[in-house]
Amino acid sequence: MQVFYTGAEWQKNWLHALQSHKIIGFVPTMGALHEGHLDLIRNSKKSSDITVVSIFVNPIQFNNQEDFDKYPVLIQQDLKLLEKENVDFVFMPKLETMYPEKPSISIQFGELETILEGEFRPGHFSGVGIIVSKLFHIIRPHQAFFGQKDLQQVAVIKRLVADLSFPVEIITVPTRREEDGLALSSRNLRLNSEERAKSLILYKSLCSAKNELLEGTNWLEVRNQIQQRFEEEPLAKLEYFELVETEKFTVMNSFDSSQKASICVAAYIGNIRLIDNLPINP
Template sequence: MKLVYSPAEWNPLWLNHLRENQKIGFVPTMGALHEGHLDLVRKALETADVTVVSIFVNPTQFNNSTDFEKYPNTLSQDIALLEKYGIDYLFIPDTKTMYQELPKLKIDFGDLEHVLEGKFRPGHFNGVGIVVAKLFNMIRPSIAFFGQKDLQQVAVIKRLVYDLNFPVELITVPTKRELDGLAMSSRNLRLSPTERKQALILINCLRFAKNELLSGKSWRTVKSIVAQKFQDAEGTTLEYFELIQPNTFEIYDEFDSNLTSSICVAAFVGEIRLIDNLPIIG
C-alpha cells in the first residue's frame, strides 16, 4: 500500500493505470474505520483493478463545530488495518490540499436539501457535494463505493454525478451491522456502554415498523407507536422517523406495497446523533 498526500503525487500514478486501461475503484472515508468501511473496501477489491481509499475529515460538512472537533481520529490504526487488506493506495490529503480557502461555491440539491438530513443539518449536503466533487476530480476513479447507511448522502451523490456528468459508476453497499443489529458507525465509538444498549432502539423500531407495515398496519399508526416508544425510552430523543422514496426522498404519507420505499430514522442517544434506515419495498 502506497501513501499519497497530494494530487501532484497521484497524477503520474493515475496516468500509468490509465495507460494500462485499469479500472480504479475509490472508497472515500473520514477515517475511524470499522467493518462497514471494510465492506466497501472488499467490494472495491473484488470489482476494480486498482483500489484507492481516502481519509479526510471534511470540515465543511459539519454544521456543528463540536461534532467536528470530537470526530474520532484513529489514523495510525486505520493505516495498519488497510495495509492488511492490500489496497493499492491510501490518499491522505490535509486541509490545505483540499481547501486553499473555504469555497465560495454553493451546491443546492433541490428537494433533497430540505428534508430529513437536509432539514436538520443545514449546509451539510453542500459540504458533502463539494468535497466529493473535489475528490472525484483529484482521483478520477472509474467506480466509487458508498454505504447504504447514509442513504440520503447516496441520493445526493447520485444527483451530483448525474447533473455534472462525472464519468463515475456508483455502487451502493448494504449497511453493515453489529450482531445485535446496530448499524456500524464511527460515532458509535463515542457511546458509553449504557448508551450503546439504548442505541438499539433505532434498529428495533425500524424492524418493528417494517413488520407492521407488511402485515397491513397503516403508516400513521405505526409512526405514532414508534414516537411513543422513543418517548418512553430513557436517554433517547427522536428527531425524525419517515417513510420515503429512497432515490428522490419524497416523504410518503401512506404505505403502498407497489412503491419502492425505505424508512429513515435519526435520533439522539445521550448527546450522540445516530441515523439508520431500512428498505421496506426494494
C-alpha cells in the same frame, strides 16, 4: 500500499492506470474505519483493478463545531487496517490541500436538502457535494462505493454525478451491523455502555415498523407508535422517523408495495446523534 498526499502525487499512477486500461475503484472515508468501511473496500477490490481509499475529515460538512472537534482520528490504526486489506493507494490530504481558502460556493440539491438530514443539518449536503466533487476531480475513479446506512447521502451523490456529468458509477453497499443489529458507525465509539444498550431502539423501531407495514398497518399509525416508544425512553430523543421512496428519496405519506421504500430514522442517544434506515422491499 502507497500513501499520497496531493493530487500531483497521484497523477502518474492515474496515467499508468489509464494506459493499462485498469478500472479504478474509490472509497472516500473520514477515517475511524470499521467493518462497514471494509465492506466498501472489499466490494471495490472485487470489481476494480485498483482501489484508492481517501481519509479526510471534511470540516465544511459539519454544522456542529463540537461534533467536528470530537470526531475520532485513528490514522495509524486505519493504515494498518487498509494495509491488511491490501488497498493499493491511500489519499490523505492535509486541510490546506483541499481548502487553500474557504470555499465561496455552495451546492444546492433542491428538496433533498430540505428533508430529513437536510432539515436537521443545514449546509451539510453542500459540504458533502463540494468535497466529493473535489475528490472525484483528483482521483478520477471509474467506480465509487458508498454505504447504504447514509441513504440520503447516496441520493445526493447520485444527483451530483448526474447533474455534473461525472464519469463515475456509484455503487451502494448494504449496511453492516453488529450482531444485535446496531448499524456500524464511527460515532458508536463515543457511546458509553448505557447509551450503547439504549441505542438499539433505532434498529428495533425500524424492524417493528417494517413488520407492521408488511402486515398492512397504516403508516401514520406506525409512525405514531414509534414516536411514543421514543418518548418513553429518557436517553433517546427522536429527530425524525420517515418513510421514503428509496431511489429518488422522496417522502411517502403511505406505504405502496409497488414502490421501493425504506424507513429512515435519526435520534440522539445521550449527546450522540445516530442515523439508520431499513429497506422494506429492496
